[in-house]
Amino acid sequence: MLEVMDVTKTFKERTAVSRVNVFIEKGEIVGLLGPNGAGKSTTISMISSLVAPTEGEIYAGGYSVKKDRTHIRRMIGVVPQEIALFQDLTAKENLRFFGRAYKLKGKLLQERVRYVLDIVGLTDRAGELVKTYSGGMKRRLNIAVALLHEPELLIMDEPTVGIDPQSRSYILETVRELNRTKNMTIIYTSHYMEEVEYLCDRVYIMDHGEIIAAGTKRELKAMLMEEDSIVVTLSRSAGDIAEVLEKREDITRVYTSGNEAVIAAKKDAPVLEAVIQWTRDAGVDIQSVEVRSPSLEDVFLHLTGRTLRE
Amino acid sequence: MFWTMLAKEIKQLLRERSELLTLLLMPIILITILGSALQGMMSPGAAGAGNLETAVVMEGTLDESLLQLQEHLASEGMPPEAQEALLEEAEQVSVPEMFAEMLASLEAEGVLSVEVLDEAGASTEAYDGVWYFDETYREQTWRQMLLQEELPDPVAVEASGQFGIIEGITDAFFNELNWQKEAAYLASLEEEAVPEPVQTEVEIQQLDNRSAITSFDYYTAGMAVMFVLYTATFLASTAHTERRSYVFHRLLTSNVPMWMYLAGKGGAGVLLALVQLAVIFSFSSLVFGVSFQHAGLTAVIAAGLALTVGSLAMLLTAVNYRLRNEQASALFASAGITMLAFLGGSFFNVSQLSETVAAIGRLLPNGAAMQSLLAVMGGAGAGLIYPMLLSISVFCLLCAGAALLVFPRKEGL
Ligand SMILES: Nc1ncnc2c1ncn2[C@@H]1O[C@H](COP(=O)(O)OP(=O)(O)OP(=O)(O)O)[C@@H](O)[C@H]1O
Ligand SMILES: [Mg+2]
Numbered sequence: 025m026l027e028v029m030d031v032t033k034t035f036k037e038r039t040a041v042s043r044v045n046v047f048i049e050k051g052e053i054v055g056l057l058g059p060n061g062a063g064k065s066t067t068i069s070m071i072s073s074l075v076a077p078t079e080g081e082i083y084a085g086g087y088s089v090k091k092d093r094t095h096i097r098r099m100i101g102v103v104p105q106e107i108a109l110f111q112d113l114t115a116k117e118n119l120r121f122f123g124r125a126y127k128l129k130g131k132l133l134q135e136r137v138r139y140v141l142d143i144v145g146l147t148d149r150a151g152e153l154v155k156t157y158s159g160g161m162k163r164r165l166n167i168a169v170a171l172l173h174e175p176e177l178l179i180m181d182e183p184t185v186g187i188d189p190q191s192r193s194y195i196l197e198t199v200r201e202l203n204r205t206k207n208m209t210i211i212y213t214s215h216y217m218e219e220v221e222y223l224c225d226r227v228y229i230m231d232h233g234e235i236i237a238a239g240t241k242r243e244l245k246a247m248l249m250e251e252d253s254i255v256v257t258l259s260r261s262a263g264d265i266a267e268v269l270e271k272r273e274d275i276t277r278v279y280t281s282g283n284e285a286v287i288a289a290k291k292d293a294p295v296l297e298a299v300i301q302w303t304r305d306a307g308v309d310i311q312s313v314e315v316r317s318p319s320l321e322d323v324f325l326h327l328t329g330r331t332l333r334e
Numbered sequence: 335m336f337w338t339m340l341a342k343e344i345k346q347l348l349r350e351r352s353e354l355l356t357l358l359l360m361p362i363i364l365i366t367i368l369g370s371a372l373q374g375m376m377s378p379g380a381a382g383a384g385n386l387e388t389a390v391v392m393e394g395t396l397d398e399s400l401l402q403l404q405e406h407l408a409s410e411g412m413p414p415e416a417q418e419a420l421l422e423e424a425e426q427v428s429v430p431e432m433f434a435e436m437l438a439s440l441e442a443e444g445v446l447s448v449e450v451l452d453e454a455g456a457s458t459e460a461y462d463g464v465w466y467f468d469e470t471y472r473e474q475t476w477r478q479m480l481l482q483e484e485l486p487d488p489v490a491v492e493a494s495g496q497f498g499i500i501e502g503i504t505d506a507f508f509n510e511l512n513w514q515k516e517a518a519y520l521a522s523l524e525e526e527a528v529p530e531p532v533q534t535e536v537e538i539q540q541l542d543n544r545s546a547i548t549s550f551d552y553y554t555a556g557m558a559v560m561f562v563l564y565t566a567t568f569l570a571s572t573a574h575t576e577r578r579s580y581v582f583h584r585l586l587t588s589n590v591p592m593w594m595y596l597a598g599k600g601g602a603g604v605l606l607a608l609v610q611l612a613v614i615f616s617f618s619s620l621v622f623g624v625s626f627q628h629a630g631l632t633a634v635i636a637a638g639l640a641l642t643v644g645s646l647a648m649l650l651t652a653v654n655y656r657l658r659n660e661q662a663s664a665l666f667a668s669a670g671i672t673m674l675a676f677l678g679g680s681f682f683n684v685s686q687l688s689e690t691v692a693a694i695g696r697l698l699p700n701g702a703a704m705q706s707l708l709a710v711m712g713g714a715g716a717g718l719i720y721p722m723l724l725s726i727s728v729f730c731l732l733c734a735g736a737a738l739l740v741f742p743r744k745e746g747l
Contacts, residue, residue, distance in 0.1 A: 072587050097589045108580035110342070112349045117342075124338040125588040153349075169584065 025050040025209050026071070026177060031080030033066050040066040042233040043080070048211065050176075053203050055220035056213040057320065058230035059330070064213045065105055067230070068181050071211075072102045084177060101175030105182045105213075107162045108169070111155040115146055115165050118154060119172065126173040140168040143198060160191025167195065171202070178202065179211045184219060192219075199223060217321040229324060236327050241320065248318035248326055251276060254287040255316065256299055259309035268302050269295070279325055283311075288326065335590055339598030340605055346572060347606060353568050357606075361561040361614050368557075368681075369550035369622060389461045390437060391451045392430045394469035400425060402473050424476045430467040436507055465504070547712055550622035555707035556680035558614045559639060559700040563671045565606045566643045569599050570650030570663035577655055596648050596741060600734070603647035607640035624711070631710045631719060635703055638726040642699040645733035652741035674700050696721070699729040 028046035032039065041063040048054050058064050069075040071082055073093045082089040084096050109118050119137045128136055141147045144164035154162060167183055180199070184192045196219060202208045214220050220227055227244060229237040237244055256262075262285040266278035274293035279286045289295045296313065303310055318326075325331060347353055403424055407417045437448040446462075477483040576582045585595060615632070618624040626632040653662040677684065677694055678701030685692035695701035702722035709718035 074583055074586060094589055097587050100587070102584070102587050104580045104583060106580045108584045110346065110576075110581060111579075112346050113342070117345065121338060121342055122584065122588060125335060125585055125590050127589075173588070 025052075025085060026211075027081075027083045028067070028071065029081045029083075031067070031070060031077045031082060033063075033070060033075065034078045039233055041070070041077075044230075044233075044235050046228055046235070046238075048177075048209060050209050051203070051207045052226060053199070053210045053212060053224045055224035055227040056211055056230065057215065057217070057220050057227055057324070059215055062230040063233040064230055065181055066233075068102070068179050068211070068213065072100055072179060073097060098173070099175060100177045100179060101170035101173065103167050103170045103178070103180040103183050105185065107166050109154050109162065109165060112153060114151050114153055115141065115157075115168075116150040118165065119150075119169060122169045123172045128172065136172050136174075140171045143171060143202075144168040145194060158188075158191075160187040160194075163187050163191060164195065164198075167198065174206075175208070177209045177211070179213075181213045182215070183212075184214065184216065196223060217319060217324075221320050227320065229320075229327065231324075231328050237323065244320060244323045245318050248288070248322055250291055251288050251318060251322075251326075252291055252293075253316050253318055253322050254289060254295060254299070255312075255314045256285045256287065257311045257313075258283050258285065258303065259311055263306065263308075265299075265302055265306070269298060272298060277325070277329070279329075279331065281331070286322075286325070288322065335594055336598055336601055339595070340602050343569065343572070343598075343602035343606065347568065350568075356564050357561060357568065357610055358613055361557040362617050364557045365550065365553045365614070365618055365622070368553040369548075372549040372553075387447050387449075387461050388437065388463040389449045389451055389465075390430070390434050391453070391464060391466045392434070393452070393467065394472070395452070396425070396428055396431060396472070399428070399469070399472035399476075403476055406473065406477070420480060424480060427476070427479060428472050429475045430471060433465065433467075433507055437503070440503070463503075547708055548622075548624070550618060551624050551711045552708065554614065554618040554622070554624045555704045555711065556675070556678075558611055559678060559704045559707070560671060560675035560680040561614070562607045562610055562639055562643055563646065563674065563700065564667060565610060566603055566646035566650055567663045567667035567671070569603055569606075569647040570654050571660055571667075573599060573651040574654045574660035574663065577658070592741065592743075593738070596651060596737060599651045600644040600648040603644035604640040607643035608636060611636045611639060626707075626711060627713050628710050631716060632707070635706050635710065635719060635722065638722060639699070639703045641730050642703070642726055642733075645730040645737070648737035649733040649740070652737040652739075655742055656740045674698055677701060678704050680704065697725055699726045702726060 026046065026048040028044060031041060031044045033041040044063070044067055046054075046056075046067070056064050056067070066075065070077050071084065071089070073089045073096050076090070085099050087095040087099070089096055110121070113121065116137060119140065120133065123133045123136055138147070141150050144167055146161060146164055146168065149157070149161065154165065157165070163183060163185075167180070170178060170180075178199075183199075184195055187195075199210060199212065200223060203210055210223075212220065212223055221241065224241070226240050227238065228235050229244070237247070258265075260283060262280040262283060265285050266280050269275050269278045269287060272295070274290040275287060275295055275298075276290070277288040279288075287295060287299070299313075300310070321331065347357075400421055404417060404421060407420060412420070434448070434450050437446070440446055441448050449461075573582075582595065586592070615624075615626065615636075619626065650663040650666060654660050675681065677691060678698050679685075679692070679695055680700070683692070684695055696705055699722075702725040706719040706722040
């Protein structure tokens, strides 16, 4: 369905994307995960033929992005990271406009507009100006536009940035539903782990323009099979706990942020004692301790030493 | 897609109250204000200057008139020395001669050309404006001005052609004359009598079928050709918003060709400009009685202006896209249009300042269109709009060509 082969994009001096490989089968939901500036949007722009790769090849449905732009564009629907809508037109007017851009007309156009409005749950508000919409409603309409021409491949670039939990779960359900009922192939970009974890079969993790890990969720987490994550919340700043604990053999990494310390330790290692010892010495109280199996967030932490939203 | 884009621009404009205000209300307000303020005060060379042909008809010579005055003074029993002094003064302030002198200096400035004829009944068909001073005129004005005699006002007859320029010149001259008289009076307060202003009754006759241009005519043309340009900057600014919000990218991913996008902007410019001109013209015509004389020619001029706006919208859009900001169109809106309007004569006739500047102004599409509109309002024939058609064609081709060159091909949108 989609093959991104050794693709590199250089803007003047800066390499935004470097030798990226992505392969996606029909009907998959694949996550593209990475912090700000990782190169996610640039990769998507290349797939959707808006930006030409400096090096490498991209094929979608057998068409080359370089040679068969028209075909590729017909095949894919792109939900841009930005709200790409006319703010002073109504939802319906926006949909009609973009529908016509996709060469839809008459009855078919009407039907498609009604259908996508229904999918994103905006039928009741379709006659209102987009600028009067809430952030979540705009995001939903942003998705609806990309669905008008029934794309085989839907590429969503952070479709849930900055919206309320209700709209977010609505969108997540919509994506799932599209995949399940229409067998739509979906690339879902986010820096929210939970979303990717919930939706995607496979995940590509990007950082600094490179794919640093790829695989199914299970495969990725297997990297951390030998580890436990212990999350300790303290009564005050976690301070120098990392320095002290990382000296130990059975602790791979300590990540602190505010009052919280995430400790990656060998499975079943007796690290709690060490933590309690440290808090006594430092005169800090422990407010909670949680031992959890590794998440994608931990995978990212493991790979880069940073959290995704850092 | 082209029509879809047009419909979209119109919808957007209708919902942008502040833009509507600029595009429609502002010109109407300015026509009202400027038109009323400058009503009947169209200054010399107010419009269409440069190729006006005028004539002054003076019956009798200065010497003959001086002789008549001398006879009159003698019959009043004035002593010969006093007669001498008064005659000397009279020679200096002979109104027809002063008037002809002023026309000659206007001629030197290239505002008009003037011929002095000494006989009534000379053929006046060939002139845009003719002034008559009959043989009693000098003596009568002298007796009014120098002897403060109560006499009926002398009559100067003015035959006026196009552009209101003739009335303008007459008004300016007599206002100036009165002002000088009063200044002279203030400078020598020992004189008791307040000098009598020269009351010249001006009879205006229509010369062939051409009509005079009013200040409302002038500013309808001036403001229309100016404000229509803001439609282009409006479209370029929505284009910038469309790039910034990635709407444009969305159009590209739906396989709308780039040239179609530009064409849509151009088409919207043409259409919106036509509507705008129709509104402004209708308003002026209904409220101020501005008459366009020839509907067909007016439509041709409006179409030319609309094409100008369309191609300008394309160019500004392309430049905004190339530079990835809207500084170009914003600068054009804030300074460029004002400059073009100034050069083109939207505010006042720049040939009063410099004939070179005015010539440049007439080459600009807005200036050319304005001259043509004034010519049509003055009842001129189709020939007068050819220079405009040429200027506008060149401008549109240049703009559209530059737009295609400047508009980014694909990279770095
Ligand atoms: N047109 C461009 N010109 C120059 N540099 C660019 C351009 N587009 C992106 N970049 C750079 O490429 C890098 C990757 O940007 P990109 O937008 O792909 O990141 P991202 O993963 O989508 O980040 P985010 O989560 O913030 O959206 C960044 O350093 C960015 O500054
Ligand atoms: Mg991005």
